[in-house]
Amino acid sequence: MAFRLTPHERGFYPLFTRAAENIVRAADDLAELVAADPADRAEPARRVKDAENAGDVLTHEIMVKLNSTFVTPFDREDIYRLTSSLDDVVDTMEEAADRIVLYRLGTLPAGITAQVEILRRAAAATAEAMPRLTTMSELREYWVHVNSLEDEADSVYRALLVDLLAPPDDAPPGDVLTILKIKEVVEVLEEAADAFETVANTVESIVVKES
Amino acid sequence: MAFRLTPHERGFYPLFTRAAENIVRAADDLAELVAADPADRAEPARRVKDAENAGDVLTHEIMVKLNSTFVTPFDREDIYRLTSSLDDVVDTMEEAADRIVLYRLGTLPAGITAQVEILRRAAAATAEAMPRLTTMSELREYWVHVNSLEDEADSVYRALLVDLLAPPDDAPPGDVLTILKIKEVVEVLEEAADAFETVANTVESIVVKES
Amino acid sequence: MAFRLTPHERGFYPLFTRAAENIVRAADDLAELVAADPADRAEPARRVKDAENAGDVLTHEIMVKLNSTFVTPFDREDIYRLTSSLDDVVDTMEEAADRIVLYRLGTLPAGITAQVEILRRAAAATAEAMPRLTTMSELREYWVHVNSLEDEADSVYRALLVDLLAPPDDAPPGDVLTILKIKEVVEVLEEAADAFETVANTVESIVVKES
Numbered sequence: 001m002a003f004r005l006t007p008h009e010r011g012f013y014p015l016f017t018r019a020a021e022n023i024v025r026a027a028d029d030l031a032e033l034v035a036a037d038p039a040d041r042a043e044p045a046r047r048v049k050d051a052e053n054a055g056d057v058l059t060h061e062i063m064v065k066l067n068s069t070f071v072t073p074f075d076r077e078d079i080y081r082l083t084s085s086l087d088d089v090v091d092t093m094e095e096a097a098d099r100i101v102l103y104r105l106g107t108l109p110a111g112i113t114a115q116v117e118i119l120r121r122a123a124a125a126t127a128e129a130m131p132r133l134t135t136m137s138e139l140r141e142y143w144v145h146v147n148s149l150e151d152e153a154d155s156v157y158r159a160l161l162v163d164l165l166a167p168p169d170d171a172p173p174g175d176v177l178t179i180l181k182i183k184e185v186v187e188v189l190e191e192a193a194d195a196f197e198t199v200a201n202t203v204e205s206i207v208v209k210e211s
Numbered sequence: 212m213a214f215r216l217t218p219h220e221r222g223f224y225p226l227f228t229r230a231a232e233n234i235v236r237a238a239d240d241l242a243e244l245v246a247a248d249p250a251d252r253a254e255p256a257r258r259v260k261d262a263e264n265a266g267d268v269l270t271h272e273i274m275v276k277l278n279s280t281f282v283t284p285f286d287r288e289d290i291y292r293l294t295s296s297l298d299d300v301v302d303t304m305e306e307a308a309d310r311i312v313l314y315r316l317g318t319l320p321a322g323i324t325a326q327v328e329i330l331r332r333a334a335a336a337t338a339e340a341m342p343r344l345t346t347m348s349e350l351r352e353y354w355v356h357v358n359s360l361e362d363e364a365d366s367v368y369r370a371l372l373v374d375l376l377a378p379p380d381d382a383p384p385g386d387v388l389t390i391l392k393i394k395e396v397v398e399v400l401e402e403a404a405d406a407f408e409t410v411a412n413t414v415e416s417i418v419v420k421e422s
Numbered sequence: 423m424a425f426r427l428t429p430h431e432r433g434f435y436p437l438f439t440r441a442a443e444n445i446v447r448a449a450d451d452l453a454e455l456v457a458a459d460p461a462d463r464a465e466p467a468r469r470v471k472d473a474e475n476a477g478d479v480l481t482h483e484i485m486v487k488l489n490s491t492f493v494t495p496f497d498r499e500d501i502y503r504l505t506s507s508l509d510d511v512v513d514t515m516e517e518a519a520d521r522i523v524l525y526r527l528g529t530l531p532a533g534i535t536a537q538v539e540i541l542r543r544a545a546a547a548t549a550e551a552m553p554r555l556t557t558m559s560e561l562r563e564y565w566v567h568v569n570s571l572e573d574e575a576d577s578v579y580r581a582l583l584v585d586l587l588a589p590p591d592d593a594p595p596g597d598v599l600t601i602l603k604i605k606e607v608v609e610v611l612e613e614a615a616d617a618f619e620t621v622a623n624t625v626e627s628i629v630v631k632e633s
Binding site: 063066067076077080081084098099102103104176177180181184 | 369372373376377387390394412415416419420
């Protein structure tokens with residue numbers, strides 16, 4: 001009888017893919033929230049919250065599998081780290097959605113739409129890369145791409161901070177609490193971009209270790 | 212002659228327990244500080260500072276042992292990470308205590324008392340779990356518990372931010388510098404809750420690796 | 423024929439040293455920027471940006487070598503982490519330089535000069551330590567030194583926050599946006615000090631693992 005991989009061993013891959021697809025959904029809902037009229041934000045925010053819960057269920061499923069699997073496709077600790085970092089992405093997006101609603105913000109600056117659009121592209125790149133973990137191939141372009149998206153997110157983030165804190169001298173003075181609320185949202189969205197980079201760095205370090 | 216574990220090998224466990232008990236003391240002192248009249252905060256703050264120093268001594272003791280021990284009870288790197296993350300908890304609590312005193316804050320919002328109460332519960336759970344590292348048993352409920360405490364801390368934190376930045380329209384306008392000072396304290400206390408979660412995640416990843 | 427190490431294996435060390443020397447240059451340029459007249463900040467800021475780009479090139483060079491080297495001088499994952507943490511240092515310094523320019527800040531508080539001076543000392547200590555990785559000797563004093571520099575940075579940082587948020591009652595009221603802008607710069611400089619500590623902690627964990 002020929003040697004074959006146990007079903008358990010390969011069962012991790014579809015779960016990583018599902019976690020990444022869940023992130024795609026959360027990013028789409030967050031984009032809808034940001035594009036919506038302030039009065040219509042509750043519904044997409046609720047769906048981002050649902051995605052966060054779905055992410056928690058997937059994380060739990062992976063952890064249970066990890067505890068019951070003898071031979072894992074790569075280091076146990078790396079499976080743990082990849083799972084945690086995917087979970088952080090959706091947590092951060094939910095945090096941003098929640099703040100926009102709780103702070104009862106009015107129209108958002110265009111830079112926030114740009115931040116969320118970058119998150120959607122990072123989500124798509126992540127979901128597209130996860131299935132390639134099975135063969136550990138062609139992952140380099142993925143992490144290079146996410147790193148460059150993070151650079152782009154960083155530029156948008158810096159421009160937003162300048163608009164908020166150092167507006168042109170002839171601009172009407174902004175309300176300080178509004179500035180602080182928008183600054184919080186902008187910072188959490190930047191954390192989400194960083195969280196995608198952490199996922200990509202985790203994948204890179206797995207590939208580096210296994211190479 | 213029967214094989215037996217070297218004394219060194221097992222000597223790490225009491226040190227982790229002592230580090231966690233030190234955290235319990237720091238959390239108690241922080242709770243006392245937060246409950247005290249603003250004029251009486253210096254004394255409990257000094258004790259939180261003492262706990263931070265005691266934590267540094269314990270960290271140093273573990274590191275010296277690590278460098279002189281050939282066979283360790285689990286991965287050297289994990290001992291290092293567990294020690295660092297326990298140290299981060301007490302550092303963060305000291306940072307919060309210090310800011311409350313240095314900013315000469317008046318009466319604190321009730322949410323801060325709630326944050327510190329959650330830290331006390333996380334400290335108790337951590338101190339109770341550390342001795343179980345010797346057998347690696349029944350640690351799952353510990354990290355699940357600390358993760359749910361962190362969720363609770365996160366809710367309290369978000370509510371505090373809303374109170375600070377988006378108060379009801381009929382509330383008297385707050386002083387912006389006071390808002391910024393309280394926001395700093397609230398954020399550092401949230402970091403302390405995150406630091407407990409990092410300890411729990413480190414324990415989880417050790418168990419996952421050894422399982 | 424005698425056994426000898428492959429050239430590749432030892433080729434990592436000069437790259438770590440060059441990355442640290444690049445950090446020394448970035449710290450010097452940052453110090454020049456902070457000492458300059460506000461009108462003369464663009465030129466040193468451009469040089470900090472150049473150092474960030476040079477750091478990215480070095481990071482890429484190390485990663486390519488890592489992917490093409492079979493036997494590495496220490497754990498692949500640790501090479502990865504050391505490289506990333508060195509890169510974070512220069513990224514954070516560039517972020518601080520960029521904000522000072524973009525926010526069009528006037529004269530900076532003396533505490534910011536003190537923060538940058540500590541960064542220069544941490545940079546010098548790091549550059550001096552990197553060549554000692556080849557023998558893994560006398561690294562303990564390095565990480566102890568950087569940890570104590572981080573303590574010093576932390577004190578300066580806390581004093582700056584108190585000056586900004588809780589100035590003496592008889593001080594003239596500051597402009598809130600200016601306070602927020604300086605607070606951002608001060609926080610990013612504190613992150614740079616933390617980034618040096620992360621490099622030192624990474625070195626410590628490598629030594630602990632190899633010992």
